[in-house]
């Protein structure tokens with residue numbers, strides 16, 4: 001990954017000591033490596049785990065209630081990801097900051113990388129960023145997260161691991177109702193979806209979406225195309241409806257269901 005565009009960026013405004021002009025010393029790191037000694041032959045990632053904003057960005061001009069909504073993070077995804085990592089004894093890397101500061105699952109050239117609006121809500125603090133402000137967000141949050149993933153994969157290449165990316169989706173988008181309980185999303189590599197789909201479909205009451213709510217695409221997604229597809233690592237993006245992640249009991253059910261469906265991963 002060392003030759004990729006996101007890794008080559010030099011960032012004006014970052015001092016030589018690597019001190020970030022975006023994060024203060026007492027703020028959490030841009031990523032969290034959870035269960036770092038996990039023995040499963042898999043890496044779990046959670047791109048939209050947090051709704052935290054760097055203190056220096058304030059609220060980006062949004063109301064506190066808006067920062068609790070889907071525009072800021074994938075509600076429930078981090079809890080499922082942590083539970084699944086524990087159940088499988090897998091390592092998990094979670095992004096530490098909100099997609100409103102920068103969306104770590106968008107290519108650098110995608111206009112939604114630092115969104116000016118989301119779901120029709122304008123984001124005042126993202127309207128007129130200069131080049132330095134933009135690069136500081138990329139270097140501090142985006143690059144740190146992706147370097148952590150690349151480093152983990154560099155160290156765990158034999159035998160080839162697989163990657164699972166945990167997300168949640170809002171069941172209503174505009175006027176549309178999205179009927180799936182869970183969506184299995186993928187791009188060119190169908191190895192994991194072919195393994196997981198029949199297992200999940202055995203549960204008759206579960207509505208399993210195939211590449212729903214959307215298919216993975218290079219212009220829209222960054223994490224799995226960059227880290228998994230380029231390395232030939234089997235992967236899947238798992239999207240769970242936020243309607244099904246409302247309570248701790250529902251979250252526990254997903255952890256149990258997914259760990260059963262993925263138990264072959266824990267076996268190595």
Ligand SMILES: [Zn+2]
Pocket residue numbers: 047048074166167168
């Ligand atoms: Zn997401």
